Amino acid sequence: MIVENTQTQMRKGILEYCILSIIAKGETYASDIIAELKKAQLLVVEGTLYPLLTRLKNNGLLTYNWVESTSGPPRKYYVLANEGRLVLEQLDKTWKELEFAVHIAIGDRIPPQAAEPGNE
Amino acid sequence: MNKTIIININGIVFHIEEDAYEILKNYMTDVKRHFLNSDDSLEITTDIENRVAEMFSELLATENKQVIVEQDVNTVINQMGRVEDFDAIYEDNSSTTIDADVYNNTGGRRLFRDPDDHLISGVCAGIADYFNIQPIWIRLAFALSFFFFGSGLLLYIILWIVIPQAVTRADRMAMKGQKLNLQGFKDNLEEELSAVKNNLSNMHNQARPTVYKLRDFIGDLLMHIHLFFMGAGKIIIKIIGFAVMLAMFGAAIALIAFLVAVTGFHQVPNGLFPFSIIANEHADRIYLAAFITAFLPVVTIIVVIISVLFNTRSINRTVAALLLIVWLCSVGFLIGFAVNVASHFRSSGKISQIVNLKATPDNIYYLKLSDVKYLTHDDSLRLDVKNNFHNMIINNDDNHSEEPNNVSISIVKSDVDHPVMLETFMAQGYDDADALLNAHNTNYIFNQKADILSFDNRLRRPENSPWHDEHVDITLQVPLNAKVIIDQELSYRVQLNGVDVNGCKDLNKQENATSATFIMLDNGLQCKVDTVVITKTPAQIDSIRRINNAKTIARLQAQVDSALMADSVQKHR
Numbered sequence: 058m059i060v061e062n063t064q065t066q067m068r069k070g071i072l073e074y075c076i077l078s079i080i081a082k083g084e085t086y087a088s089d090i091i092a093e094l095k096k097a098q099l100l101v102v103e104g105t106l107y108p109l110l111t112r113l114k115n116n117g118l119l120t121y122n123w124v125e126s127t128s129g130p131p132r133k134y135y136v137l138a139n140e141g142r143l144v145l146e147q148l149d150k151t152w153k154e155l156e157f158a159v160h161i162a163i164g165d166r167i168p169p170q171a172a173e174p175g176n177e
Numbered sequence: 178m179n180k181t182i183i184i185n186i187n188g189i190v191f192h193i194e195e196d197a198y199e200i201l202k203n204y205m206t207d208v209k210r211h212f213l214n215s216d217d218s219l220e221i222t223t224d225i226e227n228r229v230a231e232m233f234s235e236l237l238a239t240e241n242k243q244v245i246v247e248q249d250v251n252t253v254i255n256q257m258g259r260v261e262d263f264d265a266i267y268e269d270n271s272s273t274t275i276d277a278d279v280y281n282n283t284g285g286r287r288l289f290r291d292p293d294d295h296l297i298s299g300v301c302a303g304i305a306d307y308f309n310i311q312p313i314w315i316r317l318a319f320a321l322s323f324f325f326f327g328s329g330l331l332l333y334i335i336l337w338i339v340i341p342q343a344v345t346r347a348d349r350m351a352m353k354g355q356k357l358n359l360q361g362f363k364d365n366l367e368e369e370l371s372a373v374k375n376n377l378s379n380m381h382n383q384a385r386p387t388v389y390k391l392r393d394f395i396g397d398l399l400m401h402i403h404l405f406f407m408g409a410g411k412i413i414i415k416i417i418g419f420a421v422m423l424a425m426f427g428a429a430i431a432l433i434a435f436l437v438a439v440t441g442f443h444q445v446p447n448g449l450f451p452f453s454i455i456a457n458e459h460a461d462r463i464y465l466a467a468f469i470t471a472f473l474p475v476v477t478i479i480v481v482i483i484s485v486l487f488n489t490r491s492i493n494r495t496v497a498a499l500l501l502i503v504w505l506c507s508v509g510f511l512i513g514f515a516v517n518v519a520s521h522f523r524s525s526g527k528i529s530q531i532v533n534l535k536a537t538p539d540n541i542y543y544l545k546l547s548d549v550k551y552l553t554h555d556d557s558l559r560l561d562v563k564n565n566f567h568n569m570i571i572n573n574d575d576n577h578s579e580e581p582n583n584v585s586i587s588i589v590k591s592d593v594d595h596p597v598m599l600e601t602f603m604a605q606g607y608d609d610a611d612a613l614l615n616a617h618n619t620n621y622i623f624n625q626k627a628d629i630l631s632f633d634n635r636l637r638r639p640e641n642s643p644w645h646d647e648h649v650d651i652t653l654q655v656p657l658n659a660k661v662i663i664d665q666e667l668s669y670r671v672q673l674n675g676v677d678v679n680g681c682k683d684l685n686k687q688e689n690a691t692s693a694t695f696i697m698l699d700n701g702l703q704c705k706v707d708t709v710v711i712t713k714t715p716a717q718i719d720s721i722r723r724i725n726n727a728k729t730i731a732r733l734q735a736q737v738d739s740a741l742m743a744d745s746v747q748k749h750r
Contacts, residue, residue, distance in 0.1 A: 087228065102258020104208070107224040111217045128238055129231035130187050133224065 068099065074152060075099060076109060077137065077145045080119065084134040110135060118144055181244055186230040187223065191237075193245040201229075201250045206345045211260040229253055260347065286354040289343035298401045300336045303343070306352050342397075415486055422482040429475045436468040463514055469507035473500055521645065522605040526612030529601045536595035537628040540659045543692075544586075546666040547622060547631040583636045583648035584621075587672040588661060588695075588702045591654035598623065599652040602636075604645045615645040623651075632667060661695045661702060668693075676704040 072094075079085060079093050087110065091103045113119045118141035121133040137145065181192045184201075193201065208225055212218040232253045233245055286309070291302035294312060301319055305312035322329025343349045440461050477500075591597055602619050606612030615638075622633040636649045655661055663671055668678035673695075676684065681693035681704035696705040 087224070088231075102262050103228060103256055104225060104258040104260070104263050107221045107228075108212065108215065108217070108263070111220050111224070115217065126231065129234040130189055130227045132227075132231070 072099060073109065073113065074145075074148045076106075076113070077118065077141060077148065080135050081137050081142070081145055084122065084136050086124075086132050086134055090135075113141070117141070186233070187226050189230045189234065191230075191233055191245055192243055193250075194247065197245055197247040197250045200247060200254070203345045204250075204254050205229075207260045207347045210345070210347070211263060225257065229257065232256065287348075287351040288340055289348050289352040290337070290340050291349075291352060292342055292344075293349070295401070295404075297333075297405050298337045298397065299342065300333060300340060303340060303352060304336075306354075309354065337397075418482045418486050422479055422486075425475050425479045425482075429472065429479070432468055432472050432475065436464060439464045463511070466507040466510040466514075469503060470511055473504040518643075521607050521611075521643070523607060524609045524612045525603060525605050526609060526614075526616045527601060527603045528613065528616045529599060532598040532600065532623070534596040534598055534625050534630070535627075536656070539628075540656065541628055541662065542596065542655060542659060543629045543662045543664070544653075544667055544671070545629055545631050545664045546670075547624070547633045584632070584634065584651070584670055585648075585672055586632060586651045586653060586667070586670050588653045588655060588697075590697055590699070590701065591656045593654075594656050596630075596656065596659070597654040599654065601650040601652070602647070603649070604647040606645060612645070615642075615647060618642065619647050619649065621649050621651075632670065634670075655697050655702075657697055657699070659697045660705065661697065662692050663695060665691045665693075674701055680704070 075094065075097065076090060079090050087106055088103065090110075091106055094106075110119065114121065114135075117138055119135050120138050121135045123131045124134050126132045180195045182195055182198045184191050184193050184198065205222075205226070209218070209222050212221050215221065233249065236249050236252065237243065237245070286307050288307045289303050290299035291306055291312075292299050294302040296302075296316060301315040302312040305315045319329050319333055322332070341348075343352045600621060600623075602616040602621070604612055604615035604619065606615045618639050620637040622637070624631050630653075632651070636647055638644070638647050663678050665678060665682075671678070678693045681695065682688055682690050684704055684706050685693070687693075694705045695702045697703075
């Protein structure tokens with residue numbers, strides 16, 4: 058249970074950073090974000106994403122545009138707001154620090170390639 | 178071949194199979210409930226719905242079909258994720274983790290009304306699920322508590338309103354304390370689907386989506402009352418219905434017996450109120466109308482109960498209409514008769530008559546209740562009283578409580594030196610003349626034998642004549658200082674201002690006496706307190722006994738003397 062908790066906490070923090078990073082690449086649709094996250098094995102179900110996006114949008118980090126779709130209802134395409142851009146820069150910095158800290162802490166215990174679970 | 182439903186997800190129309198719809202609906206309800214406490218619940222659920230619609234559209238396009246089936250829904254749900262998979266990540270406060278733990282714990286049951294195992298509304302089953310015991314014990318407890326002034330009923334209704342019904346699969350699992358994870362869902366789903374498939378015909382109430390719309394209490398109540406009557410309540414209703422039917426049979430038999438008695442044998446309870454006012458020339462018709470008025474509803478109730486209990490066809494329409502007309506006619510007849518009777522009470526008449534009584538030398542009068550049977554002229558002739566009952570008294574054995582309040586006697590002071598009786602006859606009638614005639618047609622029997630005044634128990638009216646509230650007020654005027662000895666039997670007829678007969682007996686310490694003595698003074702009739710009786714000393718009693726003994730001896734001596742004398746006369750001859 059403790060292990061699960063820690064995992065959840067770690068993922069939770071990283072997830073938002075990853076989402077912002079993905080959106081930073083350009084106008085993104087929710088299912089595209091999901092596809093990327095699934096590839097990174099960070100998120101498995103789409104349902105989790107919508108509350109996160111809504112929260113980020115309400116905090117002013119994101120905005121979205123309605124785009125007509127050929128199949129189904131109009132889609133929301135998310136873009137990074139100015140504030141989001143600033144936050145992302147700060148997070149980038151924090152991530153560098155964290156990466157360094159974790160790298161120091163782990164030391165030689167784990168070989169670098171094994172730390173990446175996405176390589177298959 | 179499967180039934181499909183047309184649904185609309187945010188403006189896009191889909192054809193979906195019924196089973197698939199149920200799963201989708203439950204899923205969306207779970208999702209909505211999950212985000213209910215979030216500020217952005219509407220936006221989030223709309224996003225999810227839109228995405229679901231989009232996925233459906235894609236599925237239909239790629240597989241080139243028109244109807245969404247169960248498998249499609251499951252695919253979409255798997256991609257979107259179950260609510261319990263949402264939990265862990267999106268919330269950012271630490272309490273969520275604890276909540277999730279509790280929610281995932283098998284011990285964490287939640288209280289719902291159980292729609293799958295309900296007798297009325299599932300309250301008892303839900304409580305039983307919550308405590309993980311058999312519902313029968315909760316039901317038994319409630320059933321018993323109904324008898325404590327219905328307190329259980331009130332509690333039940335409150336619980337019914339307060340406790341939500343387990344609508345979704347997540348609810349039901351939380352209710353039964355099953356683990357809320359994907360495997361649990363899968364097991365539960367499979368179990369439920371097979372159950373639904375097996376019992377689809379029986380469980381139409383569960384499976385029909387329209388039923389889920391009856392979420393408001395009234396709809397729920399009606400549905401459950403209906404189910405209750407169809408199910409367990411049916412037996413109770415049958416028992417009650419059977420009891421009512423038996424009672425009605427009894428009533429019907431009693432009514433028939435009554436009709437036969439009054440019309441066939443003329444066994445009418447004499448003088449009782451409703452019978453005494455019925456004029457005899459119409460009596461049979463009135464009794465028949467009354468019988469029909471009472472009998473037809475009784476029969477109707479019996480027929481209705483039988484048709485409900487045994488599912489038989491109800492009575493023919495024409496016959497029913499005919500019976501209704503007959504019933505209305507007899508009711509109309511009775512009302513007409515009642516109006517007619519009422520009209521005979523419109524006017525009142527009063528006749529007074531003075532009877533001079535003979536004075537007694539010692540100024541003592543005994544007031545008694547007449548014990549002689551009153552015979553009409555016809556009766557006297559038939560019995561040939563003069564020859565057959567010569568010198569006999571035919572006693573009054575009339576025990577009927579016939580119009581008991583039509584004689585009242587009051588005693589006042591006379592201005593002359595002999596007693597006078599003032600009889601005032603009163604009666605009601607159609608008009609003044611009729612009322613006077615009714616008053617005049619009465620007959621009150623009174624006679625005086627020396628100092629004994631015999632009063633009759635009742636005022637007689639002609640045979641076969643209806644009751645017109647005939648009554649007589651008798652005012653007996655007795656001279657000053659007259660001793661009036663009133664018999665116990667007459668006590669409730671005599672109106673006394675002060676002490677009554679029983680009170681007077683008590684005053685004289687003669688509780689067992691059959692009469693009480695009064696005396697007429699200037700201020701009216703007073704109880705005569707016999708000071709001699711109260712103050713008798715043993716010596717006085719002794720002297721009275723001695724005197725009595727002496728009298729007895731003297732009498733015996735006289736008898737002996739006369740016998741001796743007769744003897745001597747015979748010898749002398």
